[in-house]
Amino acid sequence: MNLIMLAASAGQAMDIEFKPHNITESLVLMLMGMVGIFVVMAVILGLIVILNKATDEKKAQARKEKRQAKKAAKAQLKDNMRSI
């Protein structure tokens, strides 16, 4: 209590009021702000994971080669069947 009175009189000398003017609003802002930032960053994190998976050039190249190999194998099989 003495500390509060000391702060108040120091504040008067400085023309500033030391009292909880908007403490509820500040606490609500802290909660909403931190939750909001984490939500946005988590969504962006998910976005990066999806983008990295969807645009992975090495895997895309590997999938392309696999498709080409399958096509070539099918074509070879057809040729073999015809010759039989």
Added chain:
Amino acid sequence: MDILEQFSFLYNGVAFFFTEEGWKNLVMLLIGGLLIYLALVKDFEPALLMPMGFGAILVNLPFSGAIDQQNEVLGSVPGIIDWLFKVGIHASEAMPLLLFIGIGAMIDFGPLLSNPKMLLFGAAAQFGIFLTVLVASFMFPNFKDAAAIGVIGAADGPTAILVSQVFKSNYMGAIAVAAYSYMALVPIIQPFAIKLVTSKKERMIRMPYNPQSVSRRTRILFPIFVMIIAGLVAPMSVSLVGMLMFGNLLRECLKLESLSQTAQTTLANLITILLGLTIASSMKADQFVTWGTIIIMSLGLVAFVFDTIGGVLFAKFMNIFLPEGKKINPMVGGAGISAFPMSARVIQKMALKEDNQNHLLMHAVGANVAGQIGSVVAGGIILTVVPMLIKG
């Protein structure tokens, strides 16, 4: 007529310093000189502090023609610094937003895209903003002022200037000086804050760096999607995030190299020159030489310290759930503030000091870059939520 009165115009300027309010102008001239000294001799953010210091001198010379003056005969005489402020900041916050284009063009999000969990530290390290708003609310009855002061903790000059301007805070000058000064003091503030909440063993945790490869398509789509996501959650952040991501897209598309270079160099330098001088418009003696300024400078330190502590403690919290061998060095959490690249370098230096084989630079860069996104998102959320709370 007395001959001295005839020539009074020669000494009116000096005489002003000895009037009741004139001593404040003298104090501001000294502060301007101090900022120039810190910029040029101590190398504290010279690009901003030197123009701000010079501008502080310009606007605080008695009856300065650099600011708007009222003349008995001539009427209202406009001044260049006040005009720059009205047009460049007051009208639409153009200067800090245009600077963000340049900053976005300079950022390489690669270390973040290859290690995306660093984003969480970019979020945690904004804690100091909200704690500072809470502390400021004890001293500043206007909640918007308290919120503007808290944004010093974004460790991002343009965001701090923009938020204080949108909230029409009378403390913009002090907020800008605090934001840029403490950004320059990161190499002193962060080691102190980190050592308060970590042990030597924690600071020695090694983190192997195994980055994923990042495609060009990801680098191009990332800024577009981030802008959309942030804008949907906090619409007031669209200008901030949008300009930052536009600059980044100029860089990453690889089709507009000359525009990217212009944004990174000419545009950024031009705006930086003008922004520093323009901020001085809010450093007039009657507005700046107040107890409020001293308190704001102290609160700025609180913001930076608790930003760092917030990021570090979050990393320690994550370590509770992570197995041995995959733990995070808590110092990397402290790199989640927006002071890029200084904070990353500070963390790397601290890590090498504890263990000369422990290279944390790329992890710290990822967190640091995430902090750039976190700070603009935080600014946008504050711009959105504070009016809601005041209205509510």
